[in-house]
Amino acid sequence: MTERSRTTDRHYERAFVRSFFTSPTAVDEDDSAKMLRRAAALRGMEAPDVWVPDNEDATAPSMRDEGVENIREVVAEHGGDFPGEIHPRVVWHRDDPATRYEGFQQMLAITDPDAGAVEHIDGFVIPEVGDVDDWKKADEALQRVETEHGLDPGSLSMSVIVESGEAELAMGDLRTEMGKPSNTLERLFLLVDGEVDYTKDMRAMTPTGELPAWPELRHNTSRGASAAGLIAVDGPYDDIRDVAGYRERMRENRAKGMTGIWALTPNQVVESNTAPLPPKTGRWLLHAGGRDIDLDREDDRHVYRGDAADLDALGDDRYRLRLGDDERELEAEELREALVDATSYVPSMTDIVDSMEEFEAAKENGRGAIAMTQSATLDIDGVTVDVEADRMWDEATYQAAKTPITLFQDVYAHRPDQREAFAERYGEAVVERATEVGDT
Incomplete structure (x- = not known):
């Protein structure tokens, strides 16, 4: 019992x-x-x-x-x-x-x-x-x-x-x-x-x-x-x-x-x-046409080829971006800002563990909040754009991020028959770190 x-x-x-x-x-x-x-x-x-x-x-x-x-x-x-x-x-x-x-x-x-x-x-x-x-x-x-x-x-x-x-x-x-x-x-x-x-x-x-x-x-x-x-x-x-x-x-x-x-x-x-477990690999999403679209990973780029979005280089650092029914002409910096707003990142198990460990280390050194940077090279219709976004991590952010790790730890403790599958999915080193993070 x-x-x-x-x-x-x-x-x-x-x-x-x-x-x-x-x-x-x-x-x-x-x-x-x-x-x-x-x-x-x-x-x-x-x-x-x-x-x-x-x-x-x-x-x-x-x-x-x-x-x-x-x-x-x-x-x-x-x-x-x-x-x-x-x-x-x-x-x-x-x-x-x-x-x-x-x-x-x-x-x-x-x-x-x-x-x-x-x-x-x-x-x-x-x-x-x-x-x-x-x-x-x-x-x-x-x-x-x-x-x-x-x-x-x-x-x-x-x-x-x-x-x-x-x-x-x-x-x-x-x-x-x-x-x-x-x-x-x-x-x-x-x-x-x-x-x-x-x-x-x-x-x-x-x-x-x-x-x-x-x-x-x-x-x-x-x-x-x-x-x-x-x-x-x-x-x-x-x-x-x-x-x-x-x-x-x-x-x-x-x-x-x-x-x-x-x-x-x-x-x-x-x-x-x-499905509830943290993903093995992270992925980028593009918000267009009222839905979230997974971008394909090709080498070091995150690629979209489809009808929900278009990106054309017009020359002189100007671009035409269409997301769904919204079409705009933008300068390079405006384009980066628009794509930061139109994308989001789904973190992998490794990403979550890395971020939690970094925040825990910062807390031990007396810091209550730190900035986490996420960057990517997006490729939309063959046009590449580097985007970068900062997210502030404080105690509330840490506790929210902790939920999928708490789920994993709960499953790991009560379902030892699944541990071999976890090691195959994430790698033994990541699994070991995931079982130990989150105690602070």
Whole structure:
């Protein structure tokens, strides 16, 4: 079981969860536990941070009893070797006492010490929760499971899937409810969005029948998790072939403070495990036509060839620059300033570590702020321009830059099965420096 390191009484040792991977607990085949066995064998970047044997939506109602037995068998046999956390999903519903009781019975059976699985079970995922009183019912069910099996109080975590307006509003109550003597809601771990059922609950409609994007729900879940010391996870991205769309969704989420996302396939697990990590190499972006465009690296130049921007040398140090629909004639210095404004740099792992180490050294020498210079040679339509920009680093800048390194350190500590991949990606020297920087 994962111990919590407590600045409050509710913080898990893990600060980040990147991937939340669900597997059917029983399928209509000769080996009904086939999908569980495949998931239990995942390692490295294909293995999720949180594996969810799903005995709710992913498993037919007629097979859920068999699903419970399969969880017990597979987790007892393979759970000790699985590199992530294991959180089975059971049935629950805010409006149905019979379904809640069924969920309690599933948790009770899965954690039976005689079955041998409970020592590898980190907690449970509770779907279809309602207002905060319903969250307390789920918490009390877990209290009863722990009591009846002689488990340590609070040893089973509880993650909830936010699938209703009631649950969304309940996140605002957590700060005042957690820690009261009448509950053990400090066992909460993940807040997970379930956009499909949320759409149904909200009676939302789109012309095509596709799900709304629900950016408000994702923001509210991230905010609720931050306020309560929990971890936010986005819901499933159903178009499993749309890798670019999945990456874009994760990029948008990270800008909201939501690192984790549901994964439906091992390929999505690889994407969700990799995308939040600092990149191996830095890259320059050109802002043109309402979008950010990656510039290609060719030798010591960053090159753009396309229709969104044009640059022509007119002679006598004058140029014509077009970015999208904006076209201007500029002198050389004006051009450099315009391109500084129109470009940005995505730092690599090495860049971040270098900058943090330089700032830490400056702090040790009594300096509270330093200037970091970033320079590049841009090549747009065959015309090259040298640009250079300074960025002031102070304590606030340092702390903001520290977040991706803190993520990397968290993953490095809790997923030793991925360390070889990190060494291949970044190089052992950079990995070693990244694990040590950021202590000041």
